[in-house]
Amino acid sequence: MPVTMHVDIVSAEEEIFSGTATMLFAPAEMGEVGIKPRHAQMITRLVPGEVVVRDLEGSEQLFFISGGVLEVQPHIVTVLSDTAIRAKDLDEAAALEAKKRAEQHLEDRQSGFEYATARAELAAAAAQLRAIQKLRNKS
């Protein structure tokens, strides 16, 4: 029986592939890598491209990933795939947007967070909910 390894390809939103394989190709940042079972431990970043998994029968499965991280253990290979196209400037733009949105909301901002008001308000709301609960239990 040939030596095999377990391959997991996952993204934050779903599991893409999980099974045994005899060979795996992945688009690492420094060039494409081919991983066979008993490879030394390795971590590398992946760039957008195709991950190819060759199984016991020699048939190949192809997955497109938009980047991510590859972790290699002697008998377990994990591909942590990104779901979005990542680039430093793209991330930067997203961060700026989030900041800008927050700033817009802050234009009419008072000084400091009013803990006392917040607590009083929330206590009132919670009391209301409790009262409703009680009413419901009574009937």
Place this chain on the structure above:
Amino acid sequence: MSGAKEIRTKIKSIQNTQKITRAMEMVAASKMRKAQERLGAARPYAEKMRNVIRHLAQAKPEYHHPYLTDREAKRVGFIVVTTDRGLCGGLNVNLMRSTVAAMSEWAEKDAEVDLCIIGSKGLGFFKRLGGSIVSERSGLGDAPQLADLIGVVKVMLDAYDEGQIDRLIVASNSFINTMSQKPCIEQLLPVDGGEQEEEIAHHWDYIYEPEAKEVIDALMVRYIESLIYQSVVENIACEQSARMVAMKSASDNAGDLIDEFQQAYNKARQAAITQEISEIVGGAAAV
């Protein structure tokens, strides 16, 4: 007879409300199932990620990431995950209460609090009370994607990298079951080392391509993002189940009210008939 007619219109209007709450209950139930599926789908990634991070901790690389080192907390970042819509019982109120309690604890220790708000309910609340909101994302819908969160998370991570905040805490609801959700305040950064595992027999380290620092940086950012993504998805499952329960009790209450009014209506109708009969009898006796 006017009393009876008024009651009848009241019954009609309550029935209409009941129809709406019942429809909302059913919509929430089906959305909840989908949200739970999504929660399940996100789990493998988080698990694998945690494995890798654990391996990394065992490998003891020469590079020590700032996310792993503890420092004195002068300023604390809170990521508060709330819902976009209301009508979900006490879900947001309970979460906000625990969050405010946690925030004031930090405030007592003279640490300032920066907020990152996900969901418009939390935004409205903290805006009104004057919290220092540094980033915000609302209107994620029922099926949020990780890409939607990159921006807000990056603002906080950048602040952490630059030393503007020394702790990063996420507040969201955790899904226990359909009937109960619990507000949950968790520290994300610095990453809690967790239980120190038995040191494995031989010392080993990964081969890093290109550089340990770059790879670990990329990994850490993804790790934090996946944790936050999970709490967002979990919060949506909580929202839908809380809404389902709230709408169910609203429908039940409407049913009770209708019964009550129906009884009052029957009494009023009967009273009118009795009065009419006695009038006729009285009239006949007079002839």
